[in-house]
Amino acid sequence: MAGQRIRIRLKAFDYRLIDQSAREIAQTAKRTGAQVIGPIPLPTKKERFTILVSPHVNKDARDQYELRTHKRMMDIVDPTDKTVDALMKLDLAAGVDVQIKLS
Numbered sequence: 462m463a464g465q466r467i468r469i470r471l472k473a474f475d476y477r478l479i480d481q482s483a484r485e486i487a488q489t490a491k492r493t494g495a496q497v498i499g500p501i502p503l504p505t506k507k508e509r510f511t512i513l514v515s516p517h518v519n520k521d522a523r524d525q526y527e528l529r530t531h532k533r534m535m536d537i538v539d540p541t542d543k544t545v546d547a548l549m550k551l552d553l554a555a556g557v558d559v560q561i562k563l564s
Contacts, residue, residue: 464539465539465540465563465564466536466537466538466539466540466563466564467536467537467540467544467545467548467561467562467563468534468535468536468561468562468563468564469486469534469535469536469537469559469560469561469562470503470532470533470534470559470560470562471483471500471532471533471534471535471557471558471559471560472530472531472532472557472558472560473530473531473554473556473557473558474528474529474530474531474556475531475556476531478554478556478557479531479532479533479557480500480533481554482553482554482557482559483499483500483533483535485551485553486535486548486551486553487499487500487535489544489547489548489551490537490540490544490547490548492547493540493541493543493544493547494541494543494544495537495538495539495540495541495544496537496538496539497535497536497537497538498535498536498537498538499533499534499535499536500533500534500535501533501534501535502531502532502533503532503533503534504532505529505530505531505532506529506530506532507527507528507529508527508528508529508530509525509526509527509528510525510526510527510528511523511524511525511526512524512525512526
């Protein structure tokens with residue numbers, strides 16, 4: 462797999478989970494002899510919701526909620542077959558979404 466690169470994008474609502482998963486991926490890739498670039502923090506997406514508290518009137522009474530989606534990106538340069546096998550067997554936290562691209 463010489464000259465190839467694996468790009469991994471991680472998404473999670475909890476920044477601690479995403480940092481822990483990125484650390485595990487980096488350690489696994491380095492253990493098998495691949496070079497790791499990252500984790501690179503990407504912009505956090507913030508979704509804000511405003512909900513009326515009162516069921517009828519009182520537009521002044523509102524609650525505001527925010528949902529933050531944290532993102533990280535990592536590149537694994539020149540992965541070996543052992544690297545790919547180790548990454549496939551890696552067990553990450555349940556709240557982390559992983560996207561893998563091979564280029």
